Amino acid sequence: xxxxxxSLTVALLQAREAAMGFFRPLLNEHGxxxxxWRVIRILxxxxxxxxxxxxxxxxxxxxxxxLTGVLVRLEKTGYVKRWKPANDQRRLCVAxxxxxxxxxxxxxxxxxxxYRRIKRQLGADNYKTLMTLLExxxxxxx
Amino acid sequence: xxxxxxSLTVALLQAREAAMGFFRPLLNEHGxxxxxWRVIRILxxxxxxxxxxxxxxxxxxxxxxxLTGVLVRLEKTGYVKRWKPANDQRRLCVAxxxxxxxxxxxxxxxxxxxYRRIKRQLGADNYKTLMTLLExxxxxxx
DNA sequence: TTGAATTCATTAACATCTTAATGTACAAAA
DNA sequence: TTTTGTACATTAAGATGTTAATGAATTCAA
Numbered sequence: 001x002x003x004x005x006x007s008l009t010v011a012l013l014q015a016r017e018a019a020m021g022f023f024r025p026l027l028n029e030h031g032x033x034x035x036x037w038r039v040i041r042i043l044x045x046x047x048x049x050x051x052x053x054x055x056x057x058x059x060x061x062x063x064x065x066x067l068t069g070v071l072v073r074l075e076k077t078g079y080v081k082r083w084k085p086a087n088d089q090r091r092l093c094v095a096x097x098x099x100x101x102x103x104x105x106x107x108x109x110x111x112x113x114x115y116r117r118i119k120r121q122l123g124a125d126n127y128k129t130l131m132t133l134l135e136x137x138x139x140x141x142x
Numbered sequence: 143x144x145x146x147x148x149s150l151t152v153a154l155l156q157a158r159e160a161a162m163g164f165f166r167p168l169l170n171e172h173g174x175x176x177x178x179w180r181v182i183r184i185l186x187x188x189x190x191x192x193x194x195x196x197x198x199x200x201x202x203x204x205x206x207x208x209l210t211g212v213l214v215r216l217e218k219t220g221y222v223k224r225w226k227p228a229n230d231q232r233r234l235c236v237a238x239x240x241x242x243x244x245x246x247x248x249x250x251x252x253x254x255x256x257y258r259r260i261k262r263q264l265g266a267d268n269y270k271t272l273m274t275l276l277e278x279x280x281x282x283x284x
Numbered sequence: 285t286t287g288a289a290t291t292c293a294t295t296a297a298c299a300t301c302t303t304a305a306t307g308t309a310c311a312a313a314a
Numbered sequence: 315t316t317t318t319g320t321a322c323a324t325t326a327a328g329a330t331g332t333t334a335a336t337g338a339a340t341t342c343a344a
Contacts, residue, residue: 006273008260009165010180012158013203015279019151022284033302033329038152054292061155066330068294073329090292090339114284118150121282122275130275131148133268137157140263142164142256175299175332196322208300210324215299232309232322 022114030107035062035070040079043096044104050095053082079103164256172249173219177204177212182221185238186246192237195224221245 020034027037038060043049051059057067071094074080079100083093096104119127162176169179180202185191193201199209213236216222221242225235238246261269 007183008257008269008273009158009161010183010202011273011276011280012154012161014201015276016151016154016158017203018280018282019154022282023151025284028303035330041149041152059156060152061159063331063333064293065295065332069329084293088292088340092293115150117284118279118282122278126275126278127150129271130279131150131153133264133272133275134153134157136264136268137260137272138153138160140160140164140260142167142259170333177300205301205303206323207302207325211300226323230310230322234323 019118022118023111026107026110026114030103033070035060035066036074036079038062039067039070039074039094040096040100040104043080043094043100048095049101050093053092053094056094161260164260165253168249168252168256172245175212177202177208178216178221180204181209181212181216181236182238182242182246185222185236185242190237191243192235195234195236198236 023037024034027034032040039056039062042056042059043051053067053071054064056062057064060067062070071080071082071092075082078097080094081097085091085093122130165179166176169176174182181198181204184198184201185193195209195213196206198204199206202209204212213222213224213234217224220239222236223239227233227235264272
């Protein structure tokens with residue numbers, strides 16, 4: 001009689017919700033959506049703070065059609081710039097602007113503080129183990 | 143100079159995306175969205191296969207305004223039924239229909255098979271550890 | 285070199301997310 | 315009892331998720 005097993009994907013979602021509870025107020029203060037912040041954050045940690053939108057979509061877990069709109073709005077608020085590289089007009093490049101860098105730096109302190117609070121509640125060892133396992137899970141494929 | 147730390151919330155998202163890759167084809171075959179399946183799945187594992195929509199929203203990580211629409215569509219396709227309990231007309235109750243139970247049972251085998259494939263790639267011990275840590279993370283709060 | 289595949293971004297249409305605002309039903313205080 | 319407060323679901327509006335379709339640029343094969 002088909003019994004449900006505790007769901008991995010639901011557990012991941014609920015855990016993420018719990019974690020996002022620490023950051024959402026800060027994002028709201030700065031008028032950013034989760035996706036906009038992911039884009040800024042990912043661009044910040046990449047060489048040249050610049051990516052092709054295809055790669056950005058993959059890393060940020062934002063589908064291409066959604067990313068189109070996210071980038072339009074982020075450009076409108078001045079945090080990123082977009083352009084098509086001359087050698088391949090199909091592609092689209094994205095980079096952080098100066099304002100984007102400043103925004104990240106402004107929010108960075110509070111972000112770190114929230115991370116410390118999560119680590120304190122979960123335990124530093126548990127936190128490290130969890131990150132390792134998540135990286136392994138990221139690499140599974142059908 | 144504000145350096146980004148590997149992001150827990152992004153890691154959770156990417157890991158979930160990897161896991162969902164195993165299930166999305168199955169959901170599509172049956173014309174279900176992720177949220178619709180979460181509702182069915184959660185109702186299945188609850189006593190009486192029935193919940194107040196408030197609790198359901200919390201467990202399924204679906205905000206109340208979204209859940210309204212999800213339930214309307216799930217009722218339209220016949221997998222759940224909704225009603226207001228006589229003693230408190232503010233609340234809304236939801237339960238699986240017969241068709242809902244049959245759908246779950248039909249999909250259950252394939253779902254379990256995908257879980258086995260994920261476990262095989264991640265390792266049974268790792269899988270168990272991960273689930274435990276996710277449950278702990280779910281309980282952190284700001 | 286021409287024409288058929290391929291690779292991108294974007295648009296379209298519908299479902300869901302997110303916050304704020306509404307409205308109704310119940311509960312508690314005056 | 316009337317008033318005030320509270321707990322719900324729902325609506326509203328803009329942003330995003332999701333799949334399929336479109337269209338432009340590039341690549342590859344004939």
